[in-house]
Amino acid sequence: MTPTFAFTLAGASALIFLARLVMPRLPLAKHAVRLSVVDTVLLVGGVGGLAFHCAAMFYRPIFDGTPFGPLVDMVNDMNVASIILYVVPAVLVLIGVRRQHWVSLAVLALALLFVGVTMYAGSPLNVHLGAIFVAVVALVSQIALLAIAPWRRAARP
Template sequence: MPPLFSIALIATAVALFATRLTLRAVPLGSRERAFTYVDLALVTIGTLGLVLHCGAMFYRSTLAAVPGSAGYITAVNQMGTASIVLYIVPAAVVLIGLRRQQPVVVTLLGLSFIAVGVTMYNHGPLNTHLTAIFISGVVLAATLALFASRPNTAKAGREATRSVRRQ
């Protein structure tokens, strides 16, 4: 993975979160959805799993500095069943954590995760795979920055319950 790619992805995510911090209209009013601490934990854990998967593929030497990571790196890079599971599980955990967000956005993120998986495991062109990763990263950051309300203890729990009842 080219360093410029990683920098551009991180800069895009930072810009989206900076937008949230600077504009009062963000999150986007009626499209804002409750986000609980459980949701936040699931999205964080899933995202870390996806980052580790990418790290094992593209930044092996950096991840290898972590004691005990050799087996994980090997499993991911063998591109077999273990690698597939190590990709699908964190992606599913992220989607579960975002279950209360805008259905269209969650569907778009799910489709982008599928595109990442397909381009990774069908041994297609690296540029196509990197484009799918970039799209997934931007959609995830945009979902969190533009639609998810900050966890607000009891209020977020009540809104989440109401949101589930409406569906």
């Protein structure tokens, strides 16, 4: 993963969240759903797990000298353990956003499935990175457009 790709992905995500801050009509009141505390914990845990999986694959040296070495090795072995270390956080993310609009949930599920398939089926790196980009933008968009934090009031139509 090149620094340009990582910065572009971070920039796109930041712009989506910025839109929520500057546009008074966001989140979309008609479809917005408040996340419970449990939903939020599951979502954050899942995103953390996916971020770890991605970092372990693309930025392995940052884990040198840390106790995460065995987990990083499992991720990079591309075996059943690696698949489990991807699927479990992905499922946690989907459980965390399960109350959101079904279309956005389906798009996110398909995007995460596409990431998994491109990772483990031997797809070219650029296809896998494209899948990651789509999945991250789908997740960030869903959170920015449809999610209400547990400590916030519901959006008004």
